[in-house]
Amino acid sequence: MFGKRSTSSKSRSSALRSQAVVAAIPSCVVEPLEGRQLMSASLVVENLDIVPGYERMVFTKIANLDQNTPNTFKDKGILKLKNVGDEPLELSNLNVSGPFQIVGSFPTAIAPGASANVTVKFNATTPPAFTYNQTAGLTNQTQAGAHIGSLTFATNDAANATFTEGLAGWFQTHSEKNNEPSLQTTINLLLDYKTNIAPPHTTFLSQGSEAQYYGEEVVSGYWQRVNPAKSVGVRQIAAYHGQGQNVPVSWFNQGSNTNNLIFRHDGAASQTLLPNILGGTAPAAGSFTTNSPFGFKVDNSFSDDTKNARPQFGGGHEVRFFPVRDHFGNAIAGTFFMVQDYSIPVSGSVPNYDFQDNIYIVTNIMPAGSVVTPPAVPPTIPPAVPPVVPPPTPPTVPPTIPPTVPPTVPPVVPPTVPPTVPPAVPPAVPPTVPPVTTGVPVVSITPGSQTVVEAISGQKAVQLTVSLSEASSQKVKVRFSTPNGGAVRGADFVKAVGQLKFEPGQTSKTITVMVKSDQVAEADENFSVNLFDAKNADIGAGVSTITIQDNGVHPPSAGAKSIPAAGASDLPIISISPALVSVVEGNAGTQLVTFNVSIDRSPAKTVKLKYATANGSAVSGTDYKHAAGKLAFAPGGPTSKTITVEVKGDSTIEADEDFHLSLLSIKNGVFASDSAKVIVANDDA
Numbered sequence: 001m002f003g004k005r006s007t008s009s010k011s012r013s014s015a016l017r018s019q020a021v022v023a024a025i026p027s028c029v030v031e032p033l034e035g036r037q038l039m040s041a042s043l044v045v046e047n048l049d050i051v052p053g054y055e056r057m058v059f060t061k062i063a064n065l066d067q068n069t070p071n072t073f074k075d076k077g078i079l080k081l082k083n084v085g086d087e088p089l090e091l092s093n094l095n096v097s098g099p100f101q102i103v104g105s106f107p108t109a110i111a112p113g114a115s116a117n118v119t120v121k122f123n124a125t126t127p128p129a130f131t132y133n134q135t136a137g138l139t140n141q142t143q144a145g146a147h148i149g150s151l152t153f154a155t156n157d158a159a160n161a162t163f164t165e166g167l168a169g170w171f172q173t174h175s176e177k178n179n180e181p182s183l184q185t186t187i188n189l190l191l192d193y194k195t196n197i198a199p200p201h202t203t204f205l206s207q208g209s210e211a212q213y214y215g216e217e218v219v220s221g222y223w224q225r226v227n228p229a230k231s232v233g234v235r236q237i238a239a240y241h242g243q244g245q246n247v248p249v250s251w252f253n254q255g256s257n258t259n260n261l262i263f264r265h266d267g268a269a270s271q272t273l274l275p276n277i278l279g280g281t282a283p284a285a286g287s288f289t290t291n292s293p294f295g296f297k298v299d300n301s302f303s304d305d306t307k308n309a310r311p312q313f314g315g316g317h318e319v320r321f322f323p324v325r326d327h328f329g330n331a332i333a334g335t336f337f338m339v340q341d342y343s344i345p346v347s348g349s350v351p352n353y354d355f356q357d358n359i360y361i362v363t364n365i366m367p368a369g370s371v372v373t374p375p376a377v378p379p380t381i382p383p384a385v386p387p388v389v390p391p392p393t394p395p396t397v398p399p400t401i402p403p404t405v406p407p408t409v410p411p412v413v414p415p416t417v418p419p420t421v422p423p424a425v426p427p428a429v430p431p432t433v434p435p436v437t438t439g440v441p442v443v444s445i446t447p448g449s450q451t452v453v454e455a456i457s458g459q460k461a462v463q464l465t466v467s468l469s470e471a472s473s474q475k476v477k478v479r480f481s482t483p484n485g486g487a488v489r490g491a492d493f494v495k496a497v498g499q500l501k502f503e504p505g506q507t508s509k510t511i512t513v514m515v516k517s518d519q520v521a522e523a524d525e526n527f528s529v530n531l532f533d534a535k536n537a538d539i540g541a542g543v544s545t546i547t548i549q550d551n552g553v554h555p556p557s558a559g560a561k562s563i564p565a566a567g568a569s570d571l572p573i574i575s576i577s578p579a580l581v582s583v584v585e586g587n588a589g590t591q592l593v594t595f596n597v598s599i600d601r602s603p604a605k606t607v608k609l610k611y612a613t614a615n616g617s618a619v620s621g622t623d624y625k626h627a628a629g630k631l632a633f634a635p636g637g638p639t640s641k642t643i644t645v646e647v648k649g650d651s652t653i654e655a656d657e658d659f660h661l662s663l664l665s666i667k668n669g670v671f672a673s674d675s676a677k678v679i680v681a682n683d684d685a
Helices: 183-190
Strands: 003-005 043-050 056-064 076-083 089-097 102-104 117-122 144-155 160-176 223-225 232-240 248-253 261-264 272-273 285-287 292-299 318-323 331-340 357-363 366-369 444-447 450-451 458-469 476-481 498-502 508-516 527-537 541-548 573-577 580-584 590-599 607-615 630-635 640-648 657-666 673-683
Touching: 043 056, 043 160, 056 076, 056 117, 056 272, 056 476, 076 089, 089 102, 102 144, 117 232, 117 318, 144 183, 160 183, 183 357, 223 292, 232 261, 261 285, 292 331, 292 357, 331 630, 444 476, 444 527, 444 541, 450 458, 458 476, 498 508, 508 541, 573 657, 573 673, 630 640, 640 673
Parallel strands: 056 160, 450 541, 580 673
Antiparallel strands: 003 043, 043 076, 076 117, 089 144, 102 117, 144 160, 223 366, 232 272, 232 285, 232 357, 248 261, 248 292, 318 331, 331 357, 444 458, 458 508, 476 498, 476 527, 527 541, 573 590, 590 640, 607 630, 607 657, 657 673
């Protein structure tokens, strides 16, 4: 769920998407917005904070600042709206819910190829009404809490008639003083990641004299790179410790005592989400490269438990790792949360074990060597902190600070396709521990998978059932959406998004998705219907996969020609080649990519078709020049034509990107293949 730009950007889905160097924060496998539409307005959205993604912005506000080091905090964010279509994008019916406001004006129209920045501010003045303890303490539970709202507007983009940006803000009355959010509140509620941290409403990840493990925790003191050609990226997403301490995060090679600084966050931003880097306004982020197994050091806490100075507390277990799951529950390959707790006794007793003092997202890593397997069910341990305790003693940070902190370039936009993970990486499967509901119903979608044969013409309805495990006395709500798989919204099926509402006593609802027909020879394709953002319920089986089987046209094998769809065997067959091409972008100028569009015979009637490029992670105007037009094959004329697309060079350090060239709207013929993919390979060090 990271993001710079919704369909891609060199920045969030840079929710994590911007940034050129290094800390390549995953594109939280967020659901992308629709691809560019031919002869229409087409919306692309970027969250310039990158984290957690294009579809959600997070904020922090503190009412009473620290007396010694006044707090800086993240109370504003910028949403970039871009029109990558051919027609003006019209925006209307703006609605902002919750204690959030638009600073300045909101655009009513955006010209083709243009963009507009929208600044959103979190302006809460009090905590929300108390529902349960969301803080990392027990003494001041009502002094802080999460405000959840949204920004919604309508557009004339048919694929995105209504767009909703989720807004989440943490308000605390005081700096520190047990007003900080808990680890679970930060990751699951505010940032809306679906990682299983611990049972619901867990405040402390308590330990005895030995380490105790929770949720999906991956226990490994040392790590290695997943992709040896890429750096390890580190982005700090929260700092909640003693105000004024500019905490360092470092890495070290296994067997070495040399700690290599990655970055320090600004000490004034010690009580906030998304802190900035020391000495600048950029995000606290950095990267490094090593060919050896490595560990991490957060302030004085090592990822290797045996190197920590207080083994009497949790066996020295001060740094935990959890896999990152986006808001659909999809694991992001090679991407982990790294969370740290200061092993400092509170009031002479034991540490509070809140594990939210420093929280990071780390990319392109996997465990090195043996991994300790946590118990199937997290242990139930009474909180180590008694009901009434003074606020924790701030950690002591070594006074030695490097005089000069190198500038950190924001993280590189990760590829939209998750990186290939070697076999050593544990399989990315949903947690086996079912949600602890204690009377809360579980909402699920069935069947988990099904196959439908596309119609010869028109559309075919596919129905799915969403049910509750038990009737509830409260109104239950759950949202659903249909992200692309191999099948593409608009081309293969009709986008379905919305919210289901179960009135008290109701236990079943139906979602209907329409599958489109075509006369394209193609392999089976699939897409999914996903449940997310449940209210008064937990999500159980939240994904249903729909496979679309071709209606009679099959891809060629071993050089054989395609057979057109039933009823169209007398029509000429059009194909495009190559289906996949990779081009090195270069540092300047343009590179030309040429495609061949051919017809299998001289037609009896002129065959006409259109073509157009569409964004993938590469963006028209920035990474390549948009191409669109028409082709015609006349009787007795040439049976082959070419389309040339220009790829733009740059010197930006970024991940490989891609875009597509599609054939559209054929007359007097059928497609054997109608799409080609271009991979823009980065050549910058």
